[in-house]
Amino acid sequence: MKEALCLKSLLAAPAKEDGFASFREEAEVRARTLKLPGPKHESWRLTDLAYLYGQTFQAAEGAGELPDIAAQVIPEAHRIVFVDGRFSSKLSDLPEIDNVKVSPLGLEDAGLHEHFGQSMQDEVFAQLNARNFEDCAFIRVTGEVKQPIHVLHVSTKREFPVALYARCLVVLEEQARATLIEAYAGEGHCFDNAMTEVVLQAQAGLRHVRVQREGDQAVHVGNTVVALERGSNYDATMLALGGRLSRHYLEVSHHGEGAEARLEGLTLVDGRQIADVHTRIDHFVPNCQTVQRQKCIAGGSSTAVFSGNIVVHERASGTDTKQESRNLLLSGKAKIDAQPQLEILNDDVSCRHGATVGQLDSEELFYLKSRGLSFDAARKLLIYAFAAEIVDRIPVRTLVESLRESMFGRLS
Amino acid sequence: MKLLDVKGLKASVDGVSILKGVDLSIDRGEVHAIMGLNGSGKSTLSKVLAGHPAYTVTGGEVWFEGRNLFELAPEERARAGLFLAFQYPVEVPGVSNSAFLRLAYNTLQASKGGEELDPLEFDDLVREKIKVVEMDPAFLDRSVNEGFSGGEKKRNEILQMALLEPKLAILDETDSGLDIDALRIVANGVNSLRSKENAIVMVTHYQRLLNYIVPDYVHVMHGGRIVKTGDKGLALELEERGYDWVRAAA
Known part of the structure; x- marks a missing residue:
């Protein structure tokens, strides 16, 4: 039972005794009851977890040297940096303005606690x-x-594989607007377990960009839970680029009428990478909108999984959803599993979805080559073009440029 | 040495033989027109010369400036100075037209040992060249050919020709889908690019393009061969009498 050993290693270090001690204790009980998913677990059956279960992890004790984050810095942004799961005041550049409070654990506004840790009690990694x-x-x-x-x-x-825990709670109060860039980077054998909770109160608007570009030995399991209240607008771009094995689960709940979600995702994997994106969007109330577009590009002998579930509940009349999954296979050994799914319990709705899997278009390749571009240059250009539809919509120029560079570099 | 020498060229697509022995010789400074009905093989000839992967060469040979064309990949043919203006220019969503044009330009410059241009320098050049085809510079910022009208696509092809300065430009049905104003603009563009050093081959159905770009030679294709060659008078004769008499004569 490799997963049992792996779970044991993740629970070996004593839990931290801070203001969240009882919260941590309850989580441990749930985690032990839930256990790590085996190969038959419904939500994990498309994703081979052998790479994770083949390792045991220690807690990342003490602070190592400060890493060079120059390549990650977004000059125009407020910055809160965590190194191996710990807040680094040296690398951070926190805002000193009234309408945004960014605080590490212990310095937070206690008013936020009511939004903290409320969800995903049946998900072992979240626990x-x-x-x-x-x-x-x-x-x-x-x-x-x-x-x-x-x-x-x-x-x-x-020197040894470590387990790292990233956590983030974002609350936008009524009519607030912000752009959040959540980024994961680094190197080494690590198991990065991330949990992000987002609450948009009435009429709030968040542009959320999530970039996972960890090193090729990393395991990344991230959960993002988003609650949308009346008339709020959530616009997300989520990129799964790095890691040897990654999984991101995004859950968006429409709790208030007239909320809108635009969810765009891009997975780009090659070599032996495995990247799994699961999303679940619940329409609990009337007249909300979800537009989702997921793109996967898989080369080498990599695997990309997309499972997108939209559930329109009984009360949710006037729901409008569109779900599109487009996929590009770059090699005969790569694999893409794309499963858009709709569950509709109300008749008065407009829901469309579709999925396509294709290869690079030979006419487009020939056209570019007929203008002198090498096969390699033409191929890169077309792959990037496929990705650009998602990446270029990120509203932070320096980030788009850095992504463009690193993606182009990887494609060669 | 001829610029292009086609000897007994045979080619097929999906196992169906289309070209059945084409002979064609072109010198620098010449303008040739290849005419013929649908299915005569004229578009196949242009695609085979450019190296389209769907076509298989089954016989004959083609020499481009003394080099065996079939030993060159499509991109090497382009770098050697061969250019095909596509009958149906391909839409490439997500690739900006200006970035594509600059990449193509710089690739050819690099292979010639010429100077590559950065985006600002290239912008100056492309804004100069774009006047040749009277194209709205807004099309530079859009994806390659995506959502362009038929006429805009053809102008974009000739803009590429103007930037890449090929030795041999093959214009495959460049007149199709153009209204008379667009036809005149495109033809003026092509004429302004004519020189003693380069040659142009127009593949066309109709004589009307030849009113604007006057050929030195007119060839008629039928059944996968060139069955008649003449001067511009031949095009007028075809216009008047149709293709039947050429077919009968062949």
């Missing part, structure tokens, strides 16, 4: 995070914040 998190970014926004807020998690190289 492991709750039991083990060292720090958390608490972000509260009132009014409009023009500068993006950059939450950066960096892992450093260690």
Whole structure:
């Protein structure tokens, strides 16, 4: 039972005794009851977890050297940095303005606690995070914040595999507006377990960008839970680029009428990478909208999984959803599993979905080559073009440029 | 040495033989028109010369400036100075037209040992060249050919020709889908690019393009061969008498 050993290693270190001690204790009980998913677990059956279960992890004790984060910095953004799961005041650049409060654990506004840790009680990785998190970014926004807020998690190289816990709570109060960049980077053998909770109160608007570009030995399991209240607008771009094995679960709940969600995702994997994106969007109330577009690009002998579930509940008349999954296979050994799913319990709705899997278009390749471009240059250009539809919509120029560079570099 | 020498060229697509022995010789400074009905093989000839992967060469040979064309990949042919203006220019969503044009330009410059241009320098050049085809510079910022009208696509092809300065430009049905104003603009563009050093081959159905770009030679294709060659008078004769008499004569 490799998963039992793995779970044991994740629970070996004593839980932190802080203001969240009872919260951590309850989480441990749940984690032990839930257990790590085996191969038959419904929500995990498309994703081979052998790479995770083949390792045991230690807690990342003590602070190592400060990593160089120059390549990750977004100059125009407020920045809160966590190194191996711990807040780094040296690398952070926190805002000193009234309408945004970004605080690490212990310095947060206690008013945020009512939103903290309320969800995903049946998800073992979320519970492991709750039991083990060292720090958390608490972000509260009132009014409009023009500068993006950059939450950066960096892992450093260690001698043994370590388990790292990233945690973030973002609350936008009524009519608040903000841009959040949540980024994961670093190197080394690590198991990065991330939990992000987002609450948009009435009429609030969040532009959320999540970039997972960890090193090729990392395991990344992230959960993002988003609650949308009346008339709020959630616009997300989520990129799964790095890691040897990654999984991101996004759950969006429409709790207030007239809420809108636009969810865009891009997975780009090659070599032996496995990247799994699961999303679940619940329409609980009338007249909300979800537009979802997921793109996967898989080369080498990689695997990309997308499972997107939209559930329209009985009360949710006037729901409008669109779900599109487009996929690009770059090699005969790569695999893409794309499963858009709709569950509709109300008749008065407009729901469309579709999925396509294709290869690079030979006419487009020939056209580019006929103008002198090498096969390699033409191929890169077309792959990037496929990705660009998602990436170029990120509203932070420097980030788009850095992504463009690193993606182009990887494609060669 | 001829610029292009086609000898007994045979080619097929999906196992169906289309070209059945084409002979064609072109010198620098010449303008040739290849005419013929649908299915005569004229578009196949242009695609085979450019190296389209769907076509298989089954016989004959083609020499481009003394080099065996079939030993060159499509991109090497482009770098050697061969250019095909597509009958149906391909839409490439997500690739900006200006970025594509600059990449193509710089690739050819690099292979010639010429100077590559950065985006600002290239912008100056492309804004100069775009006048040749009277194209709205707004099309530079859009994806390659995506959502362009038929006429805009054809102008974009000739803009590429103007930037890449090929030795041999093959214009495959460049007149199709153009209204008379667009036809005149495109033809003026092509004429302004004519020189003693390069040659142009127009593949067309109709004589009307030849009123604007006057050929030195007119060839008629039928059944996968060139069955008649003449001067511009031949095009007028075809216009008047149709293709039947050529077919009968062949």
